[in-house]
Amino acid sequence: xxxxxxxxxxxxxxxxxxxxxxxxxxxxxxxxxxxxxxxxxxxxxxxxxxxxxxxxxxxxxxxxxxxxxxxxxxxxxxxxxxxxxxxxxxxxxxxxxxxxxxxxxxxxxxxxxxxxxxxxxxxxxxxxxxxxxxxxxxxxxxxxxxxxxxxxxxxxxxxxxxxxxxxxxxxxxxxxxxxxxxxxxxxxxxxxxxxxxxxxxxxxxxxxxxxxxxxxxxxxxxxxxxxxxxxxxxxxxxxxxxxxxxxxxxxxxxxxxxxxxxxxxxxxxxxxxxxxxxxxxxxxxxxxxxxxxxxxxxxxxxxxxxxxxxxxxxxxxxxxxxxxxx
Amino acid sequence: xxxxxxxxxxxxxxxxxxxxxxxxxxxxxxxxxxxxxxxxxxxxxxxxxxxxxxxxxxxxxxxxxxxxxxxxxxxxxxxxxxxxxxxxxxxxxxxxxxxxxxxxxxxxxxxxxxxxxxxxxxxxxxxxxxxxxxxxxxxxxxxxxxxxxxxxxxxxxxxxxxxxxxxxxxxxxxxxxxxxxxxxxxxxxxxxxxxxxxxxxxxxxxxxxxxxxxxxxxxxxxxxxxxxxxxxxxxxxxxxxxxxxxxxxxxxxxxxxxxxxxxxxxxxxxxxxxxxxxxxxxxxxxxxxxxxxxxxxxxxxxxxxxxxxxxxxxxxxxxxxxxxxxxxxxxxxxxxxxxxxxxxxxxxxxxxxxxxxxxxxxxxxxxxxxxxxxxxxxxxxxxxxxxxxxxxxxxxxxxxxxxxxxxxxxxxxxxxxxxxxxxxxxxxxxxxxxxxxxxxxxxxxxxxxxxxxxxxxxxxxxxxxxxxxxxxxxxxxxxxxxxxxxxxxxxxxxxxxxxxxxxxxxxxxxxx
Numbered sequence: 001x002x003x004x005x006x007x008x009x010x011x012x013x014x015x016x017x018x019x020x021x022x023x024x025x026x027x028x029x030x031x032x033x034x035x036x037x038x039x040x041x042x043x044x045x046x047x048x049x050x051x052x053x054x055x056x057x058x059x060x061x062x063x064x065x066x067x068x069x070x071x072x073x074x075x076x077x078x079x080x081x082x083x084x085x086x087x088x089x090x091x092x093x094x095x096x097x098x099x100x101x102x103x104x105x106x107x108x109x110x111x112x113x114x115x116x117x118x119x120x121x122x123x124x125x126x127x128x129x130x131x132x133x134x135x136x137x138x139x140x141x142x143x144x145x146x147x148x149x150x151x152x153x154x155x156x157x158x159x160x161x162x163x164x165x166x167x168x169x170x171x172x173x174x175x176x177x178x179x180x181x182x183x184x185x186x187x188x189x190x191x192x193x194x195x196x197x198x199x200x201x202x203x204x205x206x207x208x209x210x211x212x213x214x215x216x217x218x219x220x221x222x223x224x225x226x227x228x229x230x231x232x233x234x235x236x237x238x239x240x241x242x243x244x245x246x247x248x249x250x251x252x253x254x255x256x257x258x259x260x261x262x263x264x265x266x267x268x269x270x271x272x273x274x275x276x277x278x279x280x281x282x283x284x285x286x287x288x289x290x291x292x293x294x295x296x297x298x299x300x301x302x303x304x305x306x307x308x309x310x311x312x313x314x315x316x317x318x319x320x321x322x323x324x325x326x
Numbered sequence: 327x328x329x330x331x332x333x334x335x336x337x338x339x340x341x342x343x344x345x346x347x348x349x350x351x352x353x354x355x356x357x358x359x360x361x362x363x364x365x366x367x368x369x370x371x372x373x374x375x376x377x378x379x380x381x382x383x384x385x386x387x388x389x390x391x392x393x394x395x396x397x398x399x400x401x402x403x404x405x406x407x408x409x410x411x412x413x414x415x416x417x418x419x420x421x422x423x424x425x426x427x428x429x430x431x432x433x434x435x436x437x438x439x440x441x442x443x444x445x446x447x448x449x450x451x452x453x454x455x456x457x458x459x460x461x462x463x464x465x466x467x468x469x470x471x472x473x474x475x476x477x478x479x480x481x482x483x484x485x486x487x488x489x490x491x492x493x494x495x496x497x498x499x500x501x502x503x504x505x506x507x508x509x510x511x512x513x514x515x516x517x518x519x520x521x522x523x524x525x526x527x528x529x530x531x532x533x534x535x536x537x538x539x540x541x542x543x544x545x546x547x548x549x550x551x552x553x554x555x556x557x558x559x560x561x562x563x564x565x566x567x568x569x570x571x572x573x574x575x576x577x578x579x580x581x582x583x584x585x586x587x588x589x590x591x592x593x594x595x596x597x598x599x600x601x602x603x604x605x606x607x608x609x610x611x612x613x614x615x616x617x618x619x620x621x622x623x624x625x626x627x628x629x630x631x632x633x634x635x636x637x638x639x640x641x642x643x644x645x646x647x648x649x650x651x652x653x654x655x656x657x658x659x660x661x662x663x664x665x666x667x668x669x670x671x672x673x674x675x676x677x678x679x680x681x682x683x684x685x686x687x688x689x690x691x692x693x694x695x696x697x698x699x700x701x702x703x704x705x706x707x708x709x710x711x712x713x714x715x716x717x718x719x720x721x722x723x724x725x726x727x728x729x730x731x732x733x734x735x736x737x738x739x740x741x742x743x744x745x746x747x748x749x750x751x752x753x754x755x756x757x758x759x760x761x762x763x764x765x766x767x768x769x770x771x772x773x774x775x776x777x778x779x780x781x782x783x784x785x786x787x788x789x790x791x792x793x794x795x796x797x798x799x800x801x802x803x804x805x806x807x808x809x810x811x812x813x814x815x816x817x818x819x820x821x822x823x824x825x826x827x828x829x830x831x832x833x834x835x836x837x838x
Binding site for chain 2 (some may be wrong): 069089090091092093152155159160161162176178180181268269270272273276284291
């Protein structure tokens with residue numbers, strides 16, 4: 001009898017030992033959570049924010065397929081299927097719109113990407129710490145200016161009557177150019193002012209990544225006879241390549257989301273053929289009737305395009321480098 | 327220990343600051359008969375709508391930076407005392423588009439006050455047709471004063487109707503004159519150089535001659551200085567419009583930008599640009615840039631809000647004490663009708679006291695109320711000097727700021743003479759003389775369309791409009807030659823112009 005009990009006890013013990021998965025895993029997980037509880041509490045507001053404001057509202061996307069009536073609410077508004085998408089694509093200017101939006105987004109990406117990086121690399125070479133901090137602080141101040149202020153500055157500088165750019169041109173006898181009314185200058189003005197505004201802010205992450213590079217690598221390279229340029233190519237860039245690729249991928253996720261404000265403020269009748277983007281088009285349509293469904297449909301289209309670009313970018317990144325978002 | 331304490335205090339402070347933002351404030355207007363105003367009670371005679379118990383009615387009011395809503399505003403007290411109503415006011419910051427946004431939120435989420443004033447009736451009508459607001463005409467039997475007023479102002483009232491023909495908005499009237507845009511010119515410069523407008527009203531050729539003369543006298547200037555909206559305001563002088571409009575002479579809808587008159591207008595503007603008689607950046611110039619041109623003697627003739635004659639004139643006087651604008655009859659004697667009243671008031675259909683609210687709304691249309699809510703009380707808000715009324719304030723702006731009279735919501739109709747009191751001599755002249763040149767308000771501006779019609783307007787209409795806007799800039803700036811005019815007209819017709827005009831014709835039939 002006692003032997004029987006002993007045998008069963010031993011079997012149970014063996015069973016517990018042979019079952020490391022569930023209970024021990026649960027214990028491990030619990031221990032990990034308790035160990036890093038402060039980090040998780042720090043993360044909690046972010047998680048709540050995203051659940052409340054990003055995931056939960058997602059079900060509102062379905063009004064893109066309905067004719068949303070304010071009083072009927074989400075559920076009772078009638079279904080219209082792809083009506084608003086068809087409406088959007090049947091516009092005669094649709095190719096021009098898509099081209100304008102895509103080009104502005106693409107150029108912003110191509111031009112807006114290298115400059116913060118170059119700026120961070122150059123700033124990293126500066127020895128005087130105070131000067132470095134000063135330049136960095138001044139460089140990210142324009143980021144905080146509102147779009148309206150930046151456009152006001154642009155209009156001030158480029159005015160043919162009192163803008164200083166035209167005054168310089170007049171001194172050089174080049175005649176006056178009304179920049180804001182020429183389609184050929186629109187994209188340049190839009191993108192260069194964007195680059196200027198966000199240069200310092202976008203460089204912050206690069207500067208932070210650069211400080212993480214082990215100085216021993218540089219010393220070892222110098223001993224091996226590397227000059228500054230060699231250090232840059234063989235040490236600095238490879239060390240921050242992960243950061244660069246990640247940030248680049250994140251930017252591709254915004255390629256078609258050309259904001260409404262700046263384009264709207266900078267545009268006028270004379271540049272409509274390059275300045276009309278998807279958002280200004282929808283605003284014009286929506287102005288006639290408070291058409292929530294139409295706006296949502298186009299927004300959904302925007303997001304899908306952005307997602308496609310992001311997936312494509314990630315696929316390429318995974319194929320040709322070790323860094324990718326997933 | 328102390329470090330942790332400091333951190334805790336900072337975190338708590340951060341949390342409290344996050345919870346401290348509220349958009350709406352409830353004004354406590356239960357202050358009838360406060361200590362300071364014991365002396366002047368009974369603002370009006372015995373007009374009390376609700377003689378027995380005080381009725382509480384809630385109202386949404388926009389809080390405009392120029393005249394923020396004050397709880398002790400004379401206008402509010404006057405309404406309360408005259409009608410025995412307690413106004414429960416919800417103030418909403420009206421900067422930018424905040425008021426419209428808050429309004430949309432309240433409609434969607436519920437919680438609209440009883441009375442909702444709006445700047446634009448179109449937005450209100452959209453929600454009204456979905457059931458948010460009451461149909462004014464359903465209660466017409468209980469609102470005799472409103473009925474009488476509507477009969478006297480039928481055309482004006484019709485502009486507030488929704489596309490299904492119903493009237494959901496209590497029409498406003500009185501601030502339209504501030505919206506009026508007129509032609510004005512630098513009277514002092516003309517007098518200095520002995521220039522005269524050739525025949526009144528001046529023809530385009532006459533205008534061109536004057537501009538040439540001004541350019542000779544001031545080579546650095548651009549004598550005709552307009553902002554981008556100048557195109558819309560000047561085109562009626564050439565008997566056309568920049569959009570679809572109803573041609574009363576031929577009884578049909580036409581699209582301005584394909585007419586020969588429009589081509590002439592564009593050619594005229596193109597000539598002005600080539601000869602530097604108008605600023606080359608007329609499409610991108612900002613308001614401040616345009617004001618600078620006027621003040622610095624770089625522009626002498628323009629079309630803009632009648633109030634600008636005084637405001638820009640005041641800026642100019644700082645540099646040149648003789649600076650003065652004079653009213654100029656529009657070119658060819660034709661001007662667009664611009665003195666439009668947009669403001670209206672709606673009553674929410676979810677209100678629990680509809681019968682009381684409509685009684686209050688009805689009171690707003692009585693002559694006593696109109697007078698009271700325009701001028702206020704003699705001795706308190708205005709006094710009579712030499713038989714003419716003069717407000718007890720520095721200016722009309724100050725008058726509104728102090729007493730809240732004539733603000734949207736605290737009146738439906740008000741008299742126009744109080745606004746004109748603050749106009750300078752020439753602005754008054756403009757207000758009085760301009761109407762004889764103005765076209766009738768075109769139905770296209772206020773005709774309300776059904777959803778299907780709106781779709782045509784927002785697709786074909788918007789696309790044609792965009793192409794026309796693009797092209798007019800290109801023609802005027804010389805980027806497109808006028809040889810391509812026929813191709814441009816054909817392009818517009820291909821875009822579906824006939825269908826658009828057809829839609830408007832059918833909508834107008836229904837409207838009539």
